[in-house]
Amino acid sequence: MEYPDETPDSGVVLLRNIARCDKEGCGDVIESTTTHDFATCGCGSLSVDGGLSYRRRAFNGPWTELSEWKMPDGSTVGGPDE
Numbered sequence: 306m307e308y309p310d311e312t313p314d315s316g317v318v319l320l321r322n323i324a325r326c327d328k329e330g331c332g333d334v335i336e337s338t339t340t341h342d343f344a345t346c347g348c349g350s351l352s353v354d355g356g357l358s359y360r361r362r363a364f365n366g367p368w369t370e371l372s373e374w375k376m377p378d379g380s381t382v383g384g385p386d387e
């Protein structure tokens with residue numbers, strides 16, 4: 306998917322900070338809920354950080370962005386169900 310413009314003036318709001326590890330045998334979906342909540346998947350190859358302040362990823366393998374944003378028009382894009 307294409308990620309929305311997250312610059313402060315865009316009106317786009319990060320609702321959930323989520324990513325999925327796509328390394329074989331893992332597949333964990335991890336979420337960072339607070340600024341200093343550093344979450345790591347079971348195999349250790351993907352970490353997400355930043356909560357709703359910023360999306361930080363550290364990875365050593367394939368992964369998929371599953372974050373959800375609220376757009377200026379009120380609609381939501383992304384999210385773990387897509």
Ligand SMILES: [Zn+2]
Pocket residue numbers: 326327328331332333346347348349350351
């Ligand atoms: Zn993993």
